[in-house]
Amino acid sequence: MEATRCRPLVLSGPSGCGKSTMIKKLMAEFPGFFGLSVSHTTRKPRLGEVNGKDYHFVTREEMHKMIKAGEFVEHAEYATNIYGTSKRAVQSVVDKNQICLLDIDMHGVESLKLTDLNPLYFSIQAPSIKVLEQRLRLRKTENDSSLLHRIESARREIEYSKKPGVFDAIIVNDVLEDAYAKLKELIKEEIAKVQ
Numbered sequence: 001m002e003a004t005r006c007r008p009l010v011l012s013g014p015s016g017c018g019k020s021t022m023i024k025k026l027m028a029e030f031p032g033f034f035g036l037s038v039s040h041t042t043r044k045p046r047l048g049e050v051n052g053k054d055y056h057f058v059t060r061e062e063m064h065k066m067i068k069a070g071e072f073v074e075h076a077e078y079a080t081n082i083y084g085t086s087k088r089a090v091q092s093v094v095d096k097n098q099i100c101l102l103d104i105d106m107h108g109v110e111s112l113k114l115t116d117l118n119p120l121y122f123s124i125q126a127p128s129i130k131v132l133e134q135r136l137r138l139r140k141t142e143n144d145s146s147l148l149h150r151i152e153s154a155r156r157e158i159e160y161s162k163k164p165g166v167f168d169a170i171i172v173n174d175v176l177e178d179a180y181a182k183l184k185e186l187i188k189e190e191i192a193k194v195q
């Protein structure tokens with residue numbers, strides 16, 4: 001009999017709440033258990049990048065066609081290039097019997113809910129907007145305008161997370177080790193499926 005497939009794992013929440021930090025911790029503690037979907041992009045490959053491994057490199061025409069056909073969970077344009085996470089790319093991680101990790105915003109969550117990928121949805125949150133802002137400042141990746149933009153969308157993400165039934169759990173990332181322990185507890189059934 002075929003083993004039960006692992007449900008993908010969505011970590012959503014404002015920029016700076018700690019999604020990437022949690023993802024890195026999971027991948028380091030459980031090598032091979034988790035997988036990231038390979039994104040599509042219209043950007044040209046950099047030296048050493050492999051098509052289908054680093055990205056699915058496609059033309060703008062192909063990308064637009066896929067967007068129109070509703071093939072993406074989310075897509076966005078950065079610096080003249082379009083990037084997208086396709087439903088098929090998520091499914092192919094599931095098919096390898098890995099837990100597919102998805103770091104997506106509220107629009108991505110809404111569109112995933114229309115698929116049959118059946119993920120677990122967790123909202124990661126900082127203890128307060130003030131703390132979130134401090135963390136983003138300390139990370140030194142933002143200028144004043146991008147910081148403001150992130151804080152504004154953080155407020156929208158926090159409001160969204162209060163909508164009943166959207167998330168399976170809300171994890172407040174105050175002390176990192178505690179938040180990480182809570183996350184592991186919540187996904188232990190999925191981890192057991194890989195083992």
Ligand SMILES: Nc1ncnc2c1ncn2[C@@H]1O[C@H](COP(=O)(O)OP(=O)(O)OP(=O)(O)O)[C@@H](O)[C@H]1O
Binds near residue numbers: 013014135
């Ligand atoms: N519990 C914590 N306590 C203190 N600092 C933290 C904690 N969790 C994460 N950080 C730090 O906060 C910053 C933001 O975390 P991270 O980059 O993981 O956020 P993110 O949600 O992935 O953001 P983005 O959506 O912008 O990529 C990082 O510098 C990280 O090291």
